[in-house]
Amino acid sequence: MVVRKRRNAVRTVAFLSPWLIGFTVFFAYPLLSTLYFSFMRYDGFTAPTFTGLKNWDYVLDKYPFFWQGLRNTLWLVLVMVSLRVVFGLGIGMLVTKIKSGLGFFRTVFYLPYLAPPVAATMAFAFLLNPGTGPVNHVLGEIGLPQPGWFNDPAWSKPALTMLALWGVGDLMVIFMAALLDVPREQYEAARLDGAGAPQRFRYITLPNIMPIVLFAVVTGVIQTMQYYTQAIVAGKVASGKIANAGEQFEPGYPHGSTWTLPQLIYNLGFQRFDTGSACVVAVILFALSMAATALLLRRGSGFLRED
Numbered sequence: 001m002v003v004r005k006r007r008n009a010v011r012t013v014a015f016l017s018p019w020l021i022g023f024t025v026f027f028a029y030p031l032l033s034t035l036y037f038s039f040m041r042y043d044g045f046t047a048p049t050f051t052g053l054k055n056w057d058y059v060l061d062k063y064p065f066f067w068q069g070l071r072n073t074l075w076l077v078l079v080m081v082s083l084r085v086v087f088g089l090g091i092g093m094l095v096t097k098i099k100s101g102l103g104f105f106r107t108v109f110y111l112p113y114l115a116p117p118v119a120a121t122m123a124f125a126f127l128l129n130p131g132t133g134p135v136n137h138v139l140g141e142i143g144l145p146q147p148g149w150f151n152d153p154a155w156s157k158p159a160l161t162m163l164a165l166w167g168v169g170d171l172m173v174i175f176m177a178a179l180l181d182v183p184r185e186q187y188e189a190a191r192l193d194g195a196g197a198p199q200r201f202r203y204i205t206l207p208n209i210m211p212i213v214l215f216a217v218v219t220g221v222i223q224t225m226q227y228y229t230q231a232i233v234a235g236k237v238a239s240g241k242i243a244n245a246g247e248q249f250e251p252g253y254p255h256g257s258t259w260t261l262p263q264l265i266y267n268l269g270f271q272r273f274d275t276g277s278a279c280v281v282a283v284i285l286f287a288l289s290m291a292a293t294a295l296l297l298r299r300g301s302g303f304l305r306e307d
Contacts, residue, residue, distance in 0.1 A: 031286065038279040044269075048276070055276040059284075063277065065252065065267070069259035072157065076227055076260070077292070080161045081220040085213065088171025093205075095172065096179050106176070113169030117229045124163045125150055125237035150238035153257035160230055160258070171216055178212040179205065214300035218293055225289045228262040261285045 013020075038055055040048035059066050095105055112120070127133050128149035136146040147155040186204045195203070206213075235253035251267055252259040261281055269278030 034279045034282050034286075037276055038283050040276050042275040043273040044275050045273075051276065055274075055280045059268075059277050059280045063264075063268075065256060065259050065264060066281070068256045069252075069261050069264045072256075072258065073225065073227065073260045075157055076160070077221055077224045079157070080164050081217060081224055083161060084164055084168055084171060084220055085216050087165050088168045088216065089175045089209075089213070091168065091172045092175030092179055095176055106173075109172050110169035113167045115167065118233050120167065121163060121230045121233040122237055124159070124166070125234055128159055128162075150234045151254055153255045156234070156238075156254060156257040160234060163230060163234075171220075174212060174216065175209065178209040182208045210300075214296065217300075218296050221292050221296065222289055225285060225292070226262055227260050228266070231258040231260050232263055232266075234258065261288075 037048060039050060039052060041051045041054070042048035091109055095102065095109065098105055115123075127135050130136055130146065130148045130151055133149075136149075139146050149155050149159045182205060186208075187200060190200045190204055232251050235251060235258050239253045250271075251263040262285070264281045265278045265285070268274045268281060
């Protein structure tokens with residue numbers, strides 16, 4: 001019996017070995033290394049030396065961009081993720097109502113998601129250029145205010161949110177599949193009982209697609225916590241420094257309004273060669289992502305049980 005249990009244990013470990021190796025190499029080891037280097041003075045060239053909590057004190061108290069980057073990241077998480085989920089669900093519901101040309105409209109709404117992030121951001125920076133962009137030209141023609149968009153600290157994050165909404169095709173496809181899976185007989189019974197469209201959405205559509213909504217919110221929060229490419233490209237294009245080879249660009253343009261935590265990691269680790277402080281920001285980013293995910297899953301599982 002003991003030999004049999006050992007064989008079963010060995011067999012189980014053998015089947016789990018690909019996952020165990022991947023987890024150790026690509027998650028556990030990098031996480032522990034990041035935590036280790038957060039207590040070290042390390043520039044990537046010389047041997048690390050232990051400094052205790054000096055890196056943490058520097059990032060939380062003396063590094064001028066941390067709290068602004070944290071506020072910007074949380075703003076993007078709250079606003080961008082919420083609007084993407086609502087907008088993606090709305091587009092998905094709209095597409096499912098189309099009787100003819102479904103494939104065409106589905107393709108039209110999905111194609112922007114396939115655009116490379118750098119190319120899409122550069123195109124938006126051109127369209128929203130406050131001086132020569134067609135968007136402000138149209139707004140001026142109809143007598144509306146002409147924002148500075150990526151050149152204005154008050155409008156830079158809303159402009160990035162517009163870019164994210166333009167590429168909402170991934171959520172549209174997911175929500176569309178979930179909506180088409182809702183039992184039709186439930187809608188028919190609700191209509192016979194006199195339920196209107198808001199009641200049908202509240203008591204039939206939403207409970208049936210709640211697991212997909214939770215999935216979209218959780219993945220959206222994790223992705224937005226890692227928001228980097230679009231913010232830094234938009235800042236470079238708007239500042240006019242994207243073509244200056246060899247010139248070091250300080251992220252966050254304009255006036256730090258597009259700083260995000262991943263950009264802080266880049267700035268500290270690869271521009272200032274302060275790997276220890278960069279690891280501090282990375283640990284904080286990981287902790288925030290884990291806390292937000294755990295909270296959403298806990299609250300989401302409560303909603304699912306209630307339904």
